[in-house]
Amino acid sequence: MKLLLLLFLCVVGTLAQVEYDDYEGEAKKEPKATVDPRGHRPVSRGRETYSSGPAAPPPVSGASRYRGRPTAAPVGKVKVEKEEYPESGGCTHMSEKMGVLCPTGCELKKTIQKQERNVKPTVDQLKRSVDELTQSTNSIYGYVMDMTAEVAQRQRVTEGNGMLVGQYTDSLETQHAYVKDAVDVTFPQNIKILQAVLEKIREKIQRLEKAVTTQRAKCQAPCKVSCPIPVVSGKECEEIFRKGGEDSQMYLIRPDPLSMPYKVYCDQTSQKGGWVVIQSRMDGSVDFGRRWDDYRRGFGNIAFDVGKGHCETPGEYWLGNDRISQITKMGPTELLVEMEDWSGSKVYAQYEQFTVQGEATNYILAVGRYSGTAGNTFLDGATELFGENRTMTIHNGMMFSTYDRDHDKWIPGDPSKQCSKEDGGGWWYNRCHACNPNGRYYRGGAYTKYMAKHGTDDGIVWMNWKGSWYSLKSISMKIRPFFKS
Numbered sequence: 001m002k003l004l005l006l007l008f009l010c011v012v013g014t015l016a017q018v019e020y021d022d023y024e025g026e027a028k029k030e031p032k033a034t035v036d037p038r039g040h041r042p043v044s045r046g047r048e049t050y051s052s053g054p055a056a057p058p059p060v061s062g063a064s065r066y067r068g069r070p071t072a073a074p075v076g077k078v079k080v081e082k083e084e085y086p087e088s089g090g091c092t093h094m095s096e097k098m099g100v101l102c103p104t105g106c107e108l109k110k111t112i113q114k115q116e117r118n119v120k121p122t123v124d125q126l127k128r129s130v131d132e133l134t135q136s137t138n139s140i141y142g143y144v145m146d147m148t149a150e151v152a153q154r155q156r157v158t159e160g161n162g163m164l165v166g167q168y169t170d171s172l173e174t175q176h177a178y179v180k181d182a183v184d185v186t187f188p189q190n191i192k193i194l195q196a197v198l199e200k201i202r203e204k205i206q207r208l209e210k211a212v213t214t215q216r217a218k219c220q221a222p223c224k225v226s227c228p229i230p231v232v233s234g235k236e237c238e239e240i241f242r243k244g245g246e247d248s249q250m251y252l253i254r255p256d257p258l259s260m261p262y263k264v265y266c267d268q269t270s271q272k273g274g275w276v277v278i279q280s281r282m283d284g285s286v287d288f289g290r291r292w293d294d295y296r297r298g299f300g301n302i303a304f305d306v307g308k309g310h311c312e313t314p315g316e317y318w319l320g321n322d323r324i325s326q327i328t329k330m331g332p333t334e335l336l337v338e339m340e341d342w343s344g345s346k347v348y349a350q351y352e353q354f355t356v357q358g359e360a361t362n363y364i365l366a367v368g369r370y371s372g373t374a375g376n377t378f379l380d381g382a383t384e385l386f387g388e389n390r391t392m393t394i395h396n397g398m399m400f401s402t403y404d405r406d407h408d409k410w411i412p413g414d415p416s417k418q419c420s421k422e423d424g425g426g427w428w429y430n431r432c433h434a435c436n437p438n439g440r441y442y443r444g445g446a447y448t449k450y451m452a453k454h455g456t457d458d459g460i461v462w463m464n465w466k467g468s469w470y471s472l473k474s475i476s477m478k479i480r481p482f483f484k485s
């Protein structure tokens, strides 16, 4: 009996603690450093489980936190995980041809709603636990009452029998006292703790609901970014630079005289300027887990005005595959990829040759002539890997893939083997990547497979610099006409 009770109380104790931590301490938890290189999807059997490596499985009661992690995905699993993919962020583009995009507040809405979804089951579970506990407290209370009666009865019976039964009665009384104490003191205490936790979570949900409502209201009307358009414009940033537009900021460019001009951020400072920024990540404010059409048209925020009267602060965006392709087809184009880690170190990768084919061929990527300090992920693949494991991470020559249009080299036709679904963004995935600039944004850098949605290295990864399990603070891709110097 004693043992049973102790066990029960222990379970209750841990329940209260773990569930509480689960919600409160999410951000505080120090990620376990995992160093095994990922990125590739090896051909050998059994590796689809991602269960190799030294990290221990998460504690059972905390498992809800890792809901997205595939637990030893069975081979031949055909069922596609039902996944909610974000739409345009609750914002309508004001005028497509102008490339006007939304402020970041609307992105927040989805994040909050996602959190809300995760917390609700926890609260339900907690409520059930409290109910169960109350019930068992009642039944134990009944049991104690019976026992009390029995003790009294026995005391009457044993009067006269004296020493013989005395010993038995003593032990019965001790047990009785113990159980009574548990029922009177310990159980109510535990229930109180649980109720306090429940109340706290309820409060938080209320606050979240309020925030969601506010965001919903804010995102009802189309969002506007008010950036005055500079007087200087041109075919592209390089021409703007030559015309005297030497400040890095948002400009209007018109690479194709037959199409409408559009807004873009020109980097006029790096390596003598003239760069059209085609991709930018810097704070995780824009969701990059988007469908094909979004990647084709472009999405995100070109730039912000921070009070100086012009938009000199770039936002997070993807210029759009059609536009990128169109610019690279105008003539020899070079690519500069600049990145920074969370301690402020910066490296770059440069390709003197960069071409993206049109949509008809799914935007095939071609790069050439690397130089730089970040590592040649596009042409060499991940240098931590060897043999075919490495070649399957080379990006050069790949088609573009999004979660709704799979053109990667990982078992084509198998919906459970799609790089873009697992690695977070649209990209020129092979099987799968050595770099993942459109992946998920993880604050602080280091992350683990338990934090990843599918247990894969889905962060903003540049393997040849920081490995699979480090997500960069910022990265940008920019292009300009290539001139032989």
Ligand SMILES: *[C@@H]1O[C@H](CO)[C@@H](O)[C@H](O)[C@H]1NC(C)=O
Residues within 6 Å of the ligand: 042, 044, 047, 385, 386, 387, 388, 389
């Ligand atoms: C490829 O990767 C798998 C698992 O990640 C490993 O077992 C295998 O030895 C690797 N092959 C080479 C050639 O390194």
